[in-house]
Amino acid sequence: MFTIILQAQQGNPYMQFIFFGAIILVFYFFMIRPQQKKAKDAKKFQEEIGKGDYVVTIGGAHGRIAEIEDDTFILEVEKGGRIKFSKTAINMEATKAASGKK
Template identity: 30%
Template sequence: MEFLIPAAMAQTQSAPAPEANPMITLIMFGGLFVFMYLFIIRPQRKRQKEHQELVSSLNKGDEIVLNSGLLGKITKVDGDYIVVDAGNNIELKFQKGSVHAVLPKGTIKAI
């Protein structure tokens, strides 16, 4: 059976393993945290703040685009909800958070 599996030869004396410096590990974790903060957390907070300002500035008569792609004009602002005129006197009620962007006046008529 030894012709299929060669016999393992154990070393008689092993070299000591180099010790890892804990300071290097801490610096690596700190660098990873800084990287994640600068490239992931900070931009996301900035986008979230901009969207919150957009939602809080919604007024009656604004032309908007919703996350679903629906274009409409705000006819009523009611707390956390808005009523949107989608055309042909069709009014739909949405949460303010579903607004993606506010369009310049007259955009819907131009389409």
């Protein structure tokens, strides 16, 4: 029984730290960093929109921005219909696809 335990402990103890460090780096570069970049791009997009821009909300409503307040906007839909939304309700990918921007 003790020989099995001794065999498992014969490896370099620093290799375990290197392995865990590599796992942390992989998580950072493939999961955390892209999410931070996507959030930063979405925030920048929300700050750049202005009156008259065509947007699509996360609920699927399409229309032009009629008014902008601090963190809300009024979306003008078909024939003068107006709906108030939060700026966080704008879907960046769908808006870019609908307006033809990249």
